[in-house]
Amino acid sequence: MANYNSVTEKVIEEIKASVSGRVFVGEEINIDFFHDEMPIYGEGQPEVLVDATNAEEVAKIVKICNENLIPVIPRGAGTGLTGAGVARHGGVMINMQSMNKILEYDEENMVVKVEPGVLLNDLAEDCLSKGYMYPPDPGEKFATLGGNVATNAGGMRAVKYGTTRNYVRSMEVVLPTGEITTFGATVSKTSTGYSLKDLMIGSEGTLGIITELTLKIIPAPKETISLIVPYEDLDSCISTVPELFKHNLNPQAIEFMEKEIVNLSEIYIGKSTFPRELEGIEIGAYLLITFDGEDEDQLNDIIEQAAEVLLEAGAIDVLVADTPNKIKEAWAARSSFLEAIESQTKLLDECDVVVPINKIAKYVNYVNEKAKGYDFEVKSFGHAGDGNLHIYTCSNEMDREEFVKQVDEFMHDIYGKAYEFGGQISGEHGIGFGKKVFLNKFEGDVNTELMRGIKKVFDPNNILNPNKVI
Amino acid sequence: MANYNSVTEKVIEEIKASVSGRVFVGEEINIDFFHDEMPIYGEGQPEVLVDATNAEEVAKIVKICNENLIPVIPRGAGTGLTGAGVARHGGVMINMQSMNKILEYDEENMVVKVEPGVLLNDLAEDCLSKGYMYPPDPGEKFATLGGNVATNAGGMRAVKYGTTRNYVRSMEVVLPTGEITTFGATVSKTSTGYSLKDLMIGSEGTLGIITELTLKIIPAPKETISLIVPYEDLDSCISTVPELFKHNLNPQAIEFMEKEIVNLSEIYIGKSTFPRELEGIEIGAYLLITFDGEDEDQLNDIIEQAAEVLLEAGAIDVLVADTPNKIKEAWAARSSFLEAIESQTKLLDECDVVVPINKIAKYVNYVNEKAKGYDFEVKSFGHAGDGNLHIYTCSNEMDREEFVKQVDEFMHDIYGKAYEFGGQISGEHGIGFGKKVFLNKFEGDVNTELMRGIKKVFDPNNILNPNKVI
Structure with a gap:
């Protein structure tokens, strides 16, 4: 780890003179910024917190910090679970949450351009209101899209639609040296040199700070149906899954849950949807499955085939949730797992x-x-x-x-x-x-050394989110 | 460019002692290895050509060359179109074509493990015989899969299924320093450090030599239908395309072609399938579209909707190819474009x-x-x-x-x-x-310098496929 410098009065003045966003120093910084959603990994206090407003100002801050050997920590909504967005060596934290505009839909190329501080939930709802879907669907809906890209967030619909990686067409990035550059393009495929875009995705704010994203969207599927599928035990529950794929039923989501966590969560939300016993058999585990499609008939066909496969493979029953309300109820317990655990x-x-x-x-x-x-x-x-x-x-x-x-x-x-x-x-x-x-x-020494080498290429002074990932 | 050493007798002896595959020296090397399918970029003659048999032997060769500052050029089937597989500075060419075994299907995780010299065509056919599809479908069916990964090859079905990148789960790689490592895993999603796997994909043999691939496969769609769609001119032809996406019709492939190239190709193959004139209108351009699905009814619905959208958007007619033979005929001209051009x-x-x-x-x-x-x-x-x-x-x-x-x-x-x-x-x-x-x-200086830096991390002596990509 490099020997970092503390933020001096002079640096604070330089930063204040360079940016239009708010600058908080020392005790002015809200303690919420000292940790993420997994405080067990330890707190960390930034010396300065700056509200980012645009790429140029982010670049100025980074340049100042790079010249002065001061750590820079980009921060989204702080919903991470690994401590990636925590300042472990003081320095300047850049809060990206104010860069939260959905900039432009390009409906012919099916992409949307956003600032990185837009919340997943806001983009998801905005897309739906226009008949589109942004497929990545991580459990935490109030994370920023920049954070989603930084962790290659997955989510429920990854089974059918893939992870965040599959939806990033291009990004504007401020490098640790303060340059502003673009990785990728609006185009849907490319073989144009090393994929710097793919390297950035999942790099958790250690290689660059994302200041703009162009994301792929798709037409929203017209129909959705969920199934609650109870099993006697986890083994029979899980062994069903490959059968669904073999029959090409293409589910949007397949979640498994053991009875204990369903109990916990249903007590937390105060509502019981999942059966505990059926035909005299005590339920040990469940699958919660969602299918989507273009029309009701097509979807009903799929559900019929799926039910056959599931029952054949050992499901005790197949409970269908085929209205928006029933689907919401079926997913309510699953959506509250982490919250239920955290609360207790x-x-x-x-x-x-x-x-x-x-x-x-x-x-x-x-x-x-x-x-x-x-x-x-x-x-x-x-x-x-x-x-x-x-x-x-x-x-x-x-x-x-x-x-x-x-x-x-x-x-x-x-x-x-x-x-x-x-x-x-x-x-x-x-x-x-x-x-x-x-x-x-x-990952082994060889891969770790390659990652370290890459980090050094992007960030020779190791100022950007140091002591994270590698 | 580094100052490379020539291959000496001593090095040849060392290589021969290290490998079980055939070793060709100087004039023993077939001139086919001096170029790829785009000879306009110039020929290059390797000093030594070695048939690769396994990762360990590839590693030995690379180590010898790295120690002696001798270029190493990995080579697949030589079907490239950019000169990536040509020895521009002498050195040792490693021919991967003998590593051509399909090693193992893992049907529960829907992946297949292959050696890199397996031809796309061979994997595609083997998959189909088992009810699976390997979705990437580049025009050149007799390229190696290693080459496909090295260029992130796309192909006809990229519209619906994505490019080669989307189907690589993991790879065994010999690094330019001679270490053998693995990037990625059989798992379908990951956020485990920088994606070295994605960096390798599309790096055209400059960062490492692929010695094994684990590729995702899917159940083969049960039904396929193709449409030949003639237009008066290219503008109306192309402007239809976003409409197909907006209606979520999810075509497998959409190719466009102007009348001149259709003429050329149909003369070459000696068969005419595309109409030249309809309803008194001279055809200027065509779309060739394929849809796939799980049953005939579903597909007929899609075709009906598609026909409506296409005619609405200015197509003169929609010609349906709904038998394997008719589909083959519809695609015959398209498949021969490059060959027809090359022949003339x-x-x-x-x-x-x-x-x-x-x-x-x-x-x-x-x-x-x-x-x-x-x-x-x-x-x-x-x-x-x-x-x-x-x-x-x-x-x-x-x-x-x-x-x-x-x-x-x-x-x-x-x-x-x-x-x-x-x-x-x-x-x-x-x-x-x-x-x-x-x-x-x-790409600009900033991105180019990052790529150069990455190359140096992987290949400090710049011995692996030098003077390519960056």
Whole structure:
């Protein structure tokens, strides 16, 4: 780690003279900016917080900091789960939330140009009002789009539509040296040199600061139907998933959930939609599946085929939610999982591992078995359609030090198992600060050194979001 | 450019002692290896040619060359169009064509593991025989999959299914320093550090040598129908395309072609399928569209809607090809465009530009207008669904020097116009050697320097496929 300089009065004056946005210094900075949604990875206090207003001003701040060897931390809505948006070495935090304009729809090329501080929810709703859909659908709807791109956020619809990466056509970026450049173009395909755009996606604010995005949109599907599918246990639940793909039923989303987390969440939202027992069988796990299509008949055909496949593969029943209201109810519990956990948990850590889909059940069973040896509780749910699991370690009783120690041992163990299964550390939350130690361990020295080398090419002074990712 | 060493007797002995594949030296090397399919960019003669048999041996060769400062050029089937697979500075060429085994299907995770020398055509057929489809569908079916990944090859079906990039889950790579590593994993999504896999895709053998690929496959669509859609002129032809997207008709492929190239190709294949005149109107341009789906009824619905949209938007007629034989006939002319041009042309160069789809007609008209000022002929066709145009400059009369000079001026002009329209230099063929000068000019100094820096991180001695891309 480089030896950074503190922000001096002179630097503050230089910054204030360079920007039109608000500048907060020291105690003027709201403590909300000291952490993200996973405070277990530690707090960090920026020395200065600047509201970004445009690329030129972001570039000026970055240039000043680069010249003075001061860390710069870009920050979206602070909804991250890895500590990527936390200032761990002081410095200047650039708050991108005021750059929140949807700039322009280009309906012939099916793209929309936005500032990076636009919230996912705002773009999603704006698109729908125009008959379009922005397919990426991460659980956290109030993240910024810049943050989504920085983590290559996935979400429920990744099964059918892919992750954020698949929807970024081009981006304007301020590099750590203060230059403004563009990666990619409006065009839908390209083989024009190394894909700097793809390198930026998922780089968590360590290679550049995104100041504008051109995103692909699609016509909104006309019809949507969800299915709640109860199973006796997780194994039979998960083993259904490859069958859906083999039959080319192309679901938009396939989530799995064990009964414990459904209980917890339904108590939290005060409403029960998922059956606990059917035909005298106690339900152990569920799939929640959504299909979309262009007309009711087509969708009904798909649902009919899907029901057949699901029942054949061991589902106890298939409950259809075919009105907007019923679909909303079916998804209400799933949408509140993290909130429900957070509301009832003092100490919390998470693992966002991704494994091949045919290994999900085996992996979750391994995790549940391992968890028995520790004092914390484990709550899991995840994207059955793409093998991305969210495993939460929770405790209200343990002291923090002991929790961190036990969780660290547990995480090393279960990440190791994921690696053995051909998995990766993160499906959609990223590496940030919290998962750095695992990246080094599981990507190997060769890949880690390549990543370090790339970081140095973009950021020779290591001032941009230092101590994150690698 | 580094000062490379020549291959000495000692190095040849070292290589021979390290590998089990055949080693050819000097005049033993077949002249086919001196060029690719675009010889206008110049020939190059490797000093040694080695048949690769496995990653370990490739690594040994690379290590020897890296230590001795000798260029290494990986080579697939030599079907490239930019000179990327040509030895411009002597050195050792590694022929990947013998590593041509389809290793393993993993049907639960819907991936197939292959060696990089497998031909696209072989994988496509093998997949179909098992009920699967490997969606990328570049025009050249006898390219290697390693080459496809190295150029991020696109093809006809990119409109619906995306390019090669979207189907690479993981790859084993020999780095220019001789280490063997893996980028990516079988999993379908990941946010695990910088995407080295995406950096490798489209890097044209300059960052590493691919020795194994894990590729995504999908269930083969059950039904396919193609439409031949004649128009009076190119403008009305191209302006239809956004309408198809707006109506969410999700075509698999949309190709446009002007009458001249259809004439040329149908003469070449000796069969006429495209009408030249309808209802007394002379046809100026055509769309060739393919839709796929899960059953006949669904597809008929789509065709009905599409026909309405197309006729509304100015098509003179919509001719349906709904049997495998008729579809094959409809595509026969399109599939032979390049071959037809090559068979009749002594001097040939091409531009593989990609522009936003609403700019295609304007761009092609600009190109045709500009071409009038030169002695060569211009023949164009392309992927109307994604804005990727193939513009060929052809001459049988000019002398080579004059041809190169005129083409150079013309290319600078039309690439400049593409840039102005928000396009990029290459949609799917890559940069290689032939387009290097344009990459520098149009990506700008900042991006070019980043690419150079990345190259240096991977290849500090600049031995791997030097003088390509950047």
